[in-house]
Amino acid sequence: MKIALGQINPTVGDFSRNAAKIIQFALQARSAGAGLILFPELAVSGYPPLDLVERPSFVVRSRATVERIAAETQGIAVICGLVTPAEADSGKKAMNSAALLREGRIDFIQSKMLLPTYDVFDEMRNFAPAKSQQLFSFGGKQMALTICEDAWNDKRFWNRRLYRVDPVEELVRAGGNFVLNISASPFWLGKRELRRDMLTAIAQNQKVPVAMVNQVGGNDSLVFDGSSLVIAPDGEVIAQAKSFEEDLIYFDSEKLDSQKISGDMHPQTVGEEASAYEALVLGTRDYVHKCGFERAIIGLSGGIDSALTASIAADALGSENVIGVGMPGPYSSRGSIDDARELASNLKIRFELLSINEIYEAARQTLAPVFAAMPQDVAEENIQSRARGLLLMAMSNKLGALVLSTGNKSELAVGYCTLYGDMVGGLAVISDVPKALVYRLSAYVNSRRKVIPEATIEKPPSAELGPDQKDSDSLPPYDVLDAILEDYVEESCSAEQIARSHNFDLDLVRRVIRMVERSEYKRQQAAPGIKISAKAFGYGRRFPIAAKSEA
């Protein structure tokens, strides 16, 4: 039988648009002769709905939408994700479920067994787990229908498992001979390779084919990469969908070994830089559009962070929808403005030049009675940065365009950024990109077409908020900083471990850790950023503000 995977990009809460998309894909698959089509986890509502599932109306609309989809897709069986009401004694309002729609009605429902509750996932907060699971028969197969995390606990694959049961193994033991997995599995670097290896291990270990359909698209901080897969029992990939785009692929459930590949093999994005860049482009495009905007505004400093951000924005929204703003101040170099202008010209985006000097001087004069004879310090630096924030937000309000902020992960980690200044914006595009990766992504951008000026790449990083200021005046070299941050933020290493393993000065490591901990208040007021690492700042990393530092 011909089976389709409908790799769609839903919008959270937009039931009618999501349903229209599901119906359109299903009817196309029916026309192509498919007997079954799979859609992602919570396809009807979009993932993650967060606390929306606690609104009774959300559960009701989810069910009604699925019933409508069933009625409008007769002639092809449809599997799609939805929220369903939880049992009264579960303590929760909803379950994360998959429905089989057949002949105009809901024929079978299986809810999710394993509810991820770590990093960006809060499913134990919002859902009750399924108490049990069943198989269903389809096209002569005993189908094991699982939802995302249900497939992430194979004891032969993981050194350290998160759960004591393996829903896939249990269904196969009960006679399942075909594993279906509907997912909303977000991207981060290395995740697609891990996911593929893990699904391959399941197919080989359980000796069953595995078909996984993944959500695609950006929803707030998360980017779902799609990259849906079908894997034969011998571990060969026999069908795959594109990365970072909607896609509809087919495979034949009777031709499932690598000698007789019958499935679509669409190209997936290869390479760390290309994957990160495409994730950032998709995340930016979807955030801007799903928030109801067409256009974006970016402050261009002449530096590499804003250059990379502008390049991502131009690819995401089209050059005609991006406005770059150069905002020279008392300590800006001539070169910086030239570099910003050249970048804008290369990207073919509109460029505006607005000096902050008048606002800066007005603020200093206004504050003179209070500041009196106190020496110039970080207060004056931040006034410059906040004057820029004020100008960007005023343009945003007047022109109806979303501000994209340009800070990188290394800066955000140590608080080398100004709250309400360079941090203003609706989306912090590269806030999960460490400085070293900013350089690599910029090189990737220029390898396609030279848009980022050489001077932008080569000059030493500077905030240009004081005379001859360089980032290296306040921070260790970025390669040292990034190494400390990776060990501290992603690996939870102690200062002693980090100093020892890199042969770094322990006091330096402690100083960096204290900077990270003391900047928590800034990060809690930061715009959402696009997650591309295993541990991004934001929703998936929760630390107290008013706490004593460990270092």
Added chain:
Amino acid sequence: MKIALGQINPTVGDFSRNAAKIIQFALQARSAGAGLILFPELAVSGYPPLDLVERPSFVVRSRATVERIAAETQGIAVICGLVTPAEADSGKKAMNSAALLREGRIDFIQSKMLLPTYDVFDEMRNFAPAKSQQLFSFGGKQMALTICEDAWNDKRFWNRRLYRVDPVEELVRAGGNFVLNISASPFWLGKRELRRDMLTAIAQNQKVPVAMVNQVGGNDSLVFDGSSLVIAPDGEVIAQAKSFEEDLIYFDSEKLDSQKISGDMHPQTVGEEASAYEALVLGTRDYVHKCGFERAIIGLSGGIDSALTASIAADALGSENVIGVGMPGPYSSRGSIDDARELASNLKIRFELLSINEIYEAARQTLAPVFAAMPQDVAEENIQSRARGLLLMAMSNKLGALVLSTGNKSELAVGYCTLYGDMVGGLAVISDVPKALVYRLSAYVNSRRKVIPEATIEKPPSAELGPDQKDSDSLPPYDVLDAILEDYVEESCSAEQIARSHNFDLDLVRRVIRMVERSEYKRQQAAPGIKISAKAFGYGRRFPIAAKSEA
């Protein structure tokens, strides 16, 4: 036997300070002849530690601290909360545990069975639950040692339970005849009464005494009210500790019926206004001090929100540590500045007057080439608000004082506030106080001592960002708005339910709901606020930004 409850105010992560406090209280209780003292949940680390518990060093330090406490408190048994390592196959790194320290060593450990994972609680994220529970013998009693949520599932008390097991009932069934509960149970309006009623029901239903010690103090958004209690099997309170302060109380475990009260009965705060006000004062004081600040800065508009915030700050930090800043702009009324100045004078706080006109004019001139002939709109209003934000932050940077923002819950709900403008600050003191309660709390303040000017209370609310602007130009009357918001935010009602139950116009209700949903992006960049309601914005309410509105 004389038993003590050590109601302490720990700082998250400050093991040495928390240990010093625990030791000091224990030695004082030992001197008073007590044989046992109880400290709150996670007393050693402070609650909530959030993802800090995933740092291996945090678990190690927790254990080492408890061992030191055991060594230094010989002669009195101590029960205190700490994190302990979770079993390897649990998928988590830590458990939320209670240790009995006796004769210099850890004698018994019981971990928490029920892990709250809703609203502000994320315990299933951070902890593995205990697999089983045991009693321990002490002073001739079979002690049932429980941790906070473990006592919140009595089937005769709750209409709808969150868990299928009741750890208290199971321990009593196993022979427990004295229930100990160590808590970190945060304050919200009505919570203390609920907690007391619930503990009373347990004592009566299980026919056992219940002694509950609660954490006190503010940690980020949460205020713990203390209000520790001992309840006799007949349901009478036989000992109680103060609300909103550290306290050390004693009771006699052999004199546990209401006819022979032997315990301390310290007065607890009575009344909704007094409770809310004291919670806000404590939350503000602890946030400012635990973040390492002494002083606070508040923009004073002459309106009631900033007046209430300044009064709270003066009570929290001392008048000498609060700076009020009047920042008149082009649309400020003369009366507003007079009212602000009078408030500052009444509160005996420093007052500075800084006009925003120069910054506003400089910004308008700078933007003129871009704004060209476009009509004046919200962009110009926000420039005024952001000029104020810039001035407050500059003073904060220069003077080393924390900015307290002054927006109320009603405004924050519908987005009637300017991101990076009036929303700037380290703590949003009254962001969980609806406008109607702002008036009631202001009346409460003035009932103690008349500090808020009559004109501030009586004039119609206005942001004064346009000519003759009133809040009522953009918003429904606050009593209507607050009614809609309460039903929508706290009760998850649909637009139709709200319109029907209040006889409100459905379109109006829908408009308000859309305003709430569309302001999510502002709230996600708001400063943390002090939670005083069952459902505050912030950490305990998680909604997507780029989502379709329901209304």
